[in-house]
Amino acid sequence: MICHECGAHTIGLVKRGPLEVQLDPPRGSWRGINLGLSPREVSILHILTQRQRASHLSLLLVGVGEDVSHNSLKVGITHVCAKLPPEVRIESVRGWGYELIIKED
Incomplete structure (x- = not known):
């Protein structure tokens, strides 16, 4: 894909x-407005956005990096x-991981 801001892939x-x-x-x-996430936070949100639900283990291995x-x-x-x-929440799934919930109008 091409970045709409800079033209880079x-x-x-x-x-x-x-x-x-x-x-x-x-x-x-969110709706084109930068959320100001750190690279570590982007990794966590990326896996949750991709899968909607992610286990603690998958987030530890992929999203957290060095400090596991x-x-x-x-x-x-x-x-x-x-x-x-406010339309986006991350909820804990007890004993398993986290779930991304998006409430759209």
């Missing part, structure tokens, strides 16, 4: 409704949630 672009997340360059946007612990994952999820619009 985008790698790992996934969309779910108005939510777009791409890995390279790392960016997340459940605590670092919780911190990462908290940071992502703080930057999401």
Whole structure:
């Protein structure tokens, strides 16, 4: 795919409704507005956007990077949630992982 801002090829672009997340360059946007995510937060949101639900293990292996612990994952999820619009939530699936929920009009 081609980036509409700079014309460069985008790698790992996934969309779910108005939510777009791409890995390279790392960016997340809602209705075209940049969410201001760090690369680590982009990785977490990317896997959830792609799959809608993700286990703790898959998020630890793919989304968190070097610091592989459940605590670092919780911190990462908290940071992502703080930057999401009210229409987008990440809910915990007890004993399994997380689910991305998008409420569209």
